[in-house]
Amino acid sequence: MEFKIAKETLELEAKAVKDQIKHLDANFGKAVRLIKDCKGRVIVMGLGKSGLIGRKISATMSSIGIPSIFVHPSESLHGDLGSLMAGDVVIMLSYSGETEEIKKVLPVLKNMKIKVIVMTGKTKANVWQNSDCIIDCSVEKEACPYNMAPTSSTTAVLAMGDALALTVSNLKGFKREHLALLHPLGSIGKRLTMHVSDIMRKGKQNPVVFSDATVEDALLVMTGTRVGATSVVDKKGKITGFFTDGDLRRRLQKDEKILKKKITEVMTKNPRTVTPDMMAVDAARVLKDYNIDNIPVVDKNNKPLGILDQGDLLSQGIAE
Structure with a gap:
């Protein structure tokens, strides 16, 4: 029974998000321009579930180069409007448009000459007459079996918020290096800042044998460095091949005398390589x-x- 409800919930919410595509109209375009041209910050407001979604939208914007803060509508009417300044743009979230605090704060914002973008499911509500732009986020029905608890609607608004934020971020020329600057820690930071040189095994941990070595010689070097592979170089120290323990296992099935063979007979010639300045995530x-x-x-x-090992990448939280 619970899986049936879960499946229906996911299907309804997925449909609600997909249906938002038809709401990407002139109003959405106007909202994009207002935020892109904003000289101040994007102030996001909302109450209840809308407030929680608003906090996430604001956080997303800040993380991708759009300065943003969340201001609670109730607190704004008791002094927090002082945190707004000329050049700010407000995004107001209210699916019903019937929230009393929002009805009271909108005229104040208009008097302050603050531009207001509305994200709502009720675009015709009278309260929005004091706004500059209305984004339709309406859904066919809530995932709640009683069609009451905010479920599909909050998911749809969150998705539209992401669409708005990413569209503006792209137009502002936000790049991967900017994302790295704003996410110095955690897995995102590592993926965006770590280079191959930061992770590769080097020095005594970098197995290398000359081209006149035997497979047995190579195996001893690999064992000593605890790396399952070795580079093969010529007399000038330039790489000519690469040999792995996987190569050894495959060859042993066909040739029991492989250990005495020259490494050049069994290595992979002209192997793929990476450079130390390459981003670790690209490698x-x-x-x-x-x-x-x-x-x-x-x-x-x-x-x-050096040698870059898949296990070392995984230990750093970097994988594709």
């Missing part, structure tokens, strides 16, 4: 795309500086 994508666990890191002269 992780290379490993995933080619279904490999290790990859040599080389300098501009094609000399191996």
Whole structure:
């Protein structure tokens, strides 16, 4: 029974979000321009569930280069309107348009000459006559079996808030390096700031053998560094091949005398490589795309500086 309800809930909320596409009209475009041209901050207001959604929209905007704060409508009527300043734009969230505090704060905002964008499910409500732009976020029905508790509607407003924020952020030229600046910690920060050089195994932990080595020699080096692979270099120290423990296992099934063979006979010639200045997340994508666990890191002269290991990427929370 509970799975049936869960499935219906997800289907209704997914439909509510998808239906918002038809609301991407001139009003949405006007809202985008108001926020993009805003000289101050985006002030988000809402009560109850709308307030909770508003806090998330405000937080999203701040995290992608759109300065924003949340102001509670009730508190705003008791002094917090003082936090607003010329050049700010307000996004007002109220699905019904019947919230008493919002009815009272809108005329004040108009007197302050603050531009107001409304996100609502009732675009014809009289209260919105003091607004500058109305975004339709209406849904066919709530996921609540009684069609009362805010469920589909709050999900739809949240999605429209994301659409609004990301559209403006893109128009403002927000780039990955800006995102890294605003997210210095956590998995996002690592994905955006860590380079291959920060994670690769180097020095004594970087297994390298010369091209005249045997497979047995290579295996001893790999075992000593506890890395399941080794780079193979020529007399000038330039990489000519790469050999992994996976290669060894596959060869052992066909040739029991493989350990005595030259490494050049069994290595992967002209292997794929990455550079130390490459973003770690981009290197992780290379490993995933080619279904490999290790990859040599080389300098501009094609000399191996280290090895990047899939396990090390995962331990840093970087994976594709």
